Amino acid sequence: MAASETRTPIKRTRCPNCEHRLDAAVVADNPTAQAKPDDFAICKYCGCVMAYDQFMRIRPLTPEEASVAERHPAIQSLVRMVRTRAEHDA
Ligand SMILES: [Zn+2]
Numbered sequence: 001m002a003a004s005e006t007r008t009p010i011k012r013t014r015c016p017n018c019e020h021r022l023d024a025a026v027v028a029d030n031p032t033a034q035a036k037p038d039d040f041a042i043c044k045y046c047g048c049v050m051a052y053d054q055f056m057r058i059r060p061l062t063p064e065e066a067s068v069a070e071r072h073p074a075i076q077s078l079v080r081m082v083r084t085r086a087e088h089d090a
Contacts, residue, residue, distance in 0.1 A: 008035035011057045017048035022058060040065070040075055047082035049075060 012023050022043065035041065037054045040061075049069045053059040061069060069075050 006032050006034055008056070010035070010041075010052070011055065013058045015043040015046060015048055015058070016050070016060060018043060018046035020045040040069060040072075042075065042078050042082060044082055046086060047079040049079060 010023065012021065014021055020043065030039075033039075035052055035056065037052050037056065039052055041050045041052055041058060042048070043050065049061060049066070050058045051061055051065055
């Protein structure tokens, strides 16, 4: 991850997909921005795409958001990057 990323502290939670503990996040489609509710978030361990709720907790995507994320080039390239790195670390 680039040094210019803005890490936003979030409520401690676990990734619903891989169950890694998450305590900070990067805004998937704008890495230098502070995360805000309804921004996309990506688990840095498994590449699972999620979003923030109004309390800055991780929540699953709605079906509409999931289809947006699937067609979002920046999100898809981040997901690929995370998954490639996860395979190398395994
Ligand atoms: Zn995960």
